[in-house]
Amino acid sequence: MAESKKESERTDGPMISVRDLRVQYGEREILHGISFDVARSETLVILGGSGSGKSTLLRALVGLQKPSAGQIWMRGQDIADVTHRGLDEIRKKIGMSFQGGALFGSMTVGENVALPLREHAKLEESTIEIIVRLKLDQVGLTGFENYMPSELSGGMKKRAAVARALAMDPDILFFDEPSAGLDPIIAAGIDHLINQLKKAFHMTIIVVTHELASAFLIADRMVLIDKGQIVAMGTTEEMRSSTQPRVRQFLDRVAESEVTQELNYLQMLTEGIAGTSRMAGWKRGL
Amino acid sequence: MEPLAKIGELVTDCLAYLGSLAFLIGGAAYSAFVGPFRGKPFRWQRALSQAMEIGVRALPILSLITFFIGLILALQSAYELRKLGALSLVATAVAISVTRELGPLITAILVIGRSGSAFAAEIGTMRITEEIDALETMAIEPVDFLVAPKFLAMVVMMPCLTIWANTMGILGGSLFGVAQADFTWVRYMRSSLDALYLHDITTGLIKSVMFGITITAVGCYEGLSTSGGAEEIGRSTTRAVVMSIFLVIAVDLVFTALFFFAGES
Numbered sequence: 001m002a003e004s005k006k007e008s009e010r011t012d013g014p015m016i017s018v019r020d021l022r023v024q025y026g027e028r029e030i031l032h033g034i035s036f037d038v039a040r041s042e043t044l045v046i047l048g049g050s051g052s053g054k055s056t057l058l059r060a061l062v063g064l065q066k067p068s069a070g071q072i073w074m075r076g077q078d079i080a081d082v083t084h085r086g087l088d089e090i091r092k093k094i095g096m097s098f099q100g101g102a103l104f105g106s107m108t109v110g111e112n113v114a115l116p117l118r119e120h121a122k123l124e125e126s127t128i129e130i131i132v133r134l135k136l137d138q139v140g141l142t143g144f145e146n147y148m149p150s151e152l153s154g155g156m157k158k159r160a161a162v163a164r165a166l167a168m169d170p171d172i173l174f175f176d177e178p179s180a181g182l183d184p185i186i187a188a189g190i191d192h193l194i195n196q197l198k199k200a201f202h203m204t205i206i207v208v209t210h211e212l213a214s215a216f217l218i219a220d221r222m223v224l225i226d227k228g229q230i231v232a233m234g235t236t237e238e239m240r241s242s243t244q245p246r247v248r249q250f251l252d253r254v255a256e257s258e259v260t261q262e263l264n265y266l267q268m269l270t271e272g273i274a275g276t277s278r279m280a281g282w283k284r285g286l
Numbered sequence: 287m288e289p290l291a292k293i294g295e296l297v298t299d300c301l302a303y304l305g306s307l308a309f310l311i312g313g314a315a316y317s318a319f320v321g322p323f324r325g326k327p328f329r330w331q332r333a334l335s336q337a338m339e340i341g342v343r344a345l346p347i348l349s350l351i352t353f354f355i356g357l358i359l360a361l362q363s364a365y366e367l368r369k370l371g372a373l374s375l376v377a378t379a380v381a382i383s384v385t386r387e388l389g390p391l392i393t394a395i396l397v398i399g400r401s402g403s404a405f406a407a408e409i410g411t412m413r414i415t416e417e418i419d420a421l422e423t424m425a426i427e428p429v430d431f432l433v434a435p436k437f438l439a440m441v442v443m444m445p446c447l448t449i450w451a452n453t454m455g456i457l458g459g460s461l462f463g464v465a466q467a468d469f470t471w472v473r474y475m476r477s478s479l480d481a482l483y484l485h486d487i488t489t490g491l492i493k494s495v496m497f498g499i500t501i502t503a504v505g506c507y508e509g510l511s512t513s514g515g516a517e518e519i520g521r522s523t524t525r526a527v528v529m530s531i532f533l534v535i536a537v538d539l540v541f542t543a544l545f546f547f548a549g550e551s
Contacts, residue, residue, distance in 0.1 A: 059419075062423050063422075064419050064422060064423065087425075088425035089425075091422075091423055091424065091425040092425050094423070096420070096423040098416045098419065098420055099416070100415055100416060102415055102416040102419065102420035103417075104417055104420075105415075115424065115426070116424045116425075116426070118327075119327060119424070119425075119426050120425065164424075168424075
């Protein structure tokens with residue numbers, strides 16, 4: 001009884017809840033204590049420049065990168081502290097679309113989409129074939145099940161990858177740079193697809209990107225990450241009207257050198273070099 | 287102290303490497319032989335296609351190489367045996383050296399070149415293109431899905447290839463025997479069979495299974511530990527080939543010594 005009450009409390013709460021997440025590669029800490037929530041049926045876009053730690057955050061969220069500290073609660077379970085089997089059970093309910101598609105080159109598009117079904121669902125082969133056709137139809141790739149991934153264009157590969165991510169009817173869908181490497185028209189098609197999925201299936205969607213136009217088109221809320229920390233978080237409107245310098249720099253596409261102050265620049269050049277501290281001190285006195 | 291520390295570091299690195307190989311192949315063996323009895327899927331189709339690639343497609347080149355090796359062995363041993371007037375021992379010399387040593391070894395070297403390198407390149411590419419990550423996010427264990435079918439195919443195909451290699455080697459030797467040493471085909475084959483004991487063949491086959499396990503472990507491990515860009519795939523493949531050749535010869539030495547001291551030689 002207590003167990004079922006606890007379960008119902010969990011389903012009412014956020015779909016994903018990240019608390020003080022830290023990730024280290026060797027000695028270097030990439031994420032310095034990140035916390036945020038994602039509500040059910042919400043689309044959260046994680047924005048950030050190259051090397052900001054956004055991809056590491058995504059890898060941690062799907063359990064590909066073990067956090068050094070903190071918790072990631074997904075549908076009420078902490079994936080940072082779950083057994084291997086437990087993590088697999090959670091993974092069966094999530095879908096992930098990788099940057100390059102990550103389709104298996106030795107299998108046809110149809111076999112790629114069928115793979116999670118063949119591995120996890122005990123279904124008749126004819127049922128699997130129907131599901132494959134349905135999923136490919138949902139992403140606009142009707143009739144492409146017998147093509148090899150190498151025969152598809154970049155945009156089609158991404159669509160096929162989305163179809164594979166949808167195969168197990170996940171509650172949560174992750175996208176890594178969905179429009180990277182695509183021309184604006186194809187990229188707009190992928191954005192449209194994400195919005196369609198959101199409307200049709202009320203999925204919780206998390207998108208990591210640095211493409212601003214696409215981010216504003218698909219997001220309910222946004223998180224801006226810089227140097228492994230959350231700089232700003234809010235709805236698209238809140239982000240647009242933000243006056244925070246780092247947000248403005250990112251949204252207005254201002255190059256790094258234009259905002260680096262003279263003093264900081266001198267400090268950066270002289271830091272840790274013997275005999276230069278006096279010079280920095282002198283500059284600070286100005 | 288400095289050189290000692292370096293030696294210590296080298297030894298621990300080597301042990302760690304061997305440990306990783308053992309861990310990987312242990313996982314693959316579990317998945318291939320125990321997993322199916324515990325509700326995990328048995329991927330026989332993947333194992334079958336690997337067996338075709340490792341075994342059947344290697345037959346033409348393996349046949350040619352081992353035929354030549356048999357012929358070369360006959361020529362080399364005849365060079366000495368002729369001086370002793372014992373040219374009729376050519377068949378015995380070829381049969382024993384091929385079945386006990388060269389058959390399994392040449393097969394292993396060929397399989398390293400064809401399949402060990404392909405394992406490293408295939409899995410390394412999958413690592414770089416995030417396909418391994420994709421497997422993990424789909425709750426499919428990469429060792430079960432990729433390594434176990436290769437392991438199973440290798441364990442079955444290596445002894446088969448070795449038997450074939452032994453036969454072709456003896457046939458190669460017989461060409462010299464018939465052309466130069468007054469043998470007839472039938473008499474050459476009978477001499478070869480008379481020279482062989484069952485344990486000559488079985489020790490070679492046991493070694494071939496161990497070689498197969500070593501090649502799978504190194505090829506898959508190097509592929510899985512690929513990181514970085516496309517150029518790393520080339521490095522992984524090279525490392526897989528060099529390390530496999532070294533370890534196959536080391537395993538050969540260990541097992542030959544084992545059979546020798548166990549009194550089976």
